[in-house]
Amino acid sequence: MNLFGRNSFHRRTQPSAAPVATAAPAGTGTAVLPDPGLAGLTGEWLIDPAHSRIGFSVRHAMVTTVRGAFAEYESRLYFDGRDPVRSRADIVLYTASVDTGVEQRDAHVVGRQFLDAAAYPRMTFTSTSVDLAGTDVYRMTGDLTIKNTTRPVDLELTYIGHVTDAFGDERVGFDGTTTINRTDWGLTYDARLAQGGTMVSEKVRLQFDIAAIRVT
Numbered sequence: 001m002n003l004f005g006r007n008s009f010h011r012r013t014q015p016s017a018a019p020v021a022t023a024a025p026a027g028t029g030t031a032v033l034p035d036p037g038l039a040g041l042t043g044e045w046l047i048d049p050a051h052s053r054i055g056f057s058v059r060h061a062m063v064t065t066v067r068g069a070f071a072e073y074e075s076r077l078y079f080d081g082r083d084p085v086r087s088r089a090d091i092v093l094y095t096a097s098v099d100t101g102v103e104q105r106d107a108h109v110v111g112r113q114f115l116d117a118a119a120y121p122r123m124t125f126t127s128t129s130v131d132l133a134g135t136d137v138y139r140m141t142g143d144l145t146i147k148n149t150t151r152p153v154d155l156e157l158t159y160i161g162h163v164t165d166a167f168g169d170e171r172v173g174f175d176g177t178t179t180i181n182r183t184d185w186g187l188t189y190d191a192r193l194a195q196g197g198t199m200v201s202e203k204v205r206l207q208f209d210i211a212a213i214r215v216t
Contacts, residue, residue, distance in 0.1 A: 034132060038081030041162060041172060045077045045212035048171075053209040054093065058182075059201035068100035068109065077212060079172070084132045089140065091125045113189040114182075120147045128152070140176070146185035153178050155208070169213050176208035 055069030072094040080086035096117040098109050110117040127142040136159040144153045160173030182188075182204050189200060 034081060034084055035135070038159075041079055041081040041170075041214075043079065043214055044216040045079060045172060046215045047073075047075050047077065048211045048213050049073075051211040053207065054091070055207050055209075056204055057207065058204045060199070066100060066105070068098055068106075070094065070097050071099050072097035084130050084138055087127075087130045087138070087140075089125070089127045089142070093123045093125075095121055095123055114187050116147060123147075125153075125155075138174075144180070144185070146187070149185045151184055153180060153206075155206075157208070172212050172214075174208070174210045174212070176210070177205060179203055179205045 053069050054073055055067060057065050057067045060066045070093045074092045076088075076090040078086075078088050094117075095115040096110050098106055098115065098117075100106055100109065109115060112119075115123070123144070123146045125142050125144050127140050129141045131139045131141075133139040133156070138157040138159070140155045140157055141152060142155065143150050155176050155178045157174045157176040160175060162170065162172040164170050181202050183202050
């Protein structure tokens, strides 16, 4: 596996074909089978950070949504188009790299009341299983570790498409999301509003907008 670098590439230049559902043989108990056309995508892929975003969104003061992203991360991905169950992902996010667009807020998020980046410089996601949930949807279960607390999460990944760009690089796109309760990982900041409710929602939506380039 190769650690994913931070090189910049051009966006894809042609549309990609959507996968086609394949009916499961009678008696298999499976709604869909992997699209045979994706078999050629089996291999290791490098995240292109110039066209990817690993971020989060959370309700603030009950009426607005704050969005942020991690500017620094390392990842290892393996996609098996023949047998999605064999696919896997390992992601390391550097907590001090949070960017919400406001320096004062960034300092609060990486401080002791939230991520405590000085004591816990990394948060990680390691997949444990992958299932084909639909014609272009995969359900990836994995262990999310924040502040040395590890809990399972289910990440829903939607296959966007694949293409060969003008430089001859093969690209593939996936969008993923999951929602967690931050208090389950020890992020227990609980400032209250005068009208009732929390200043920062306990529910946090994690977002993975991935553009990857084949490395093997």
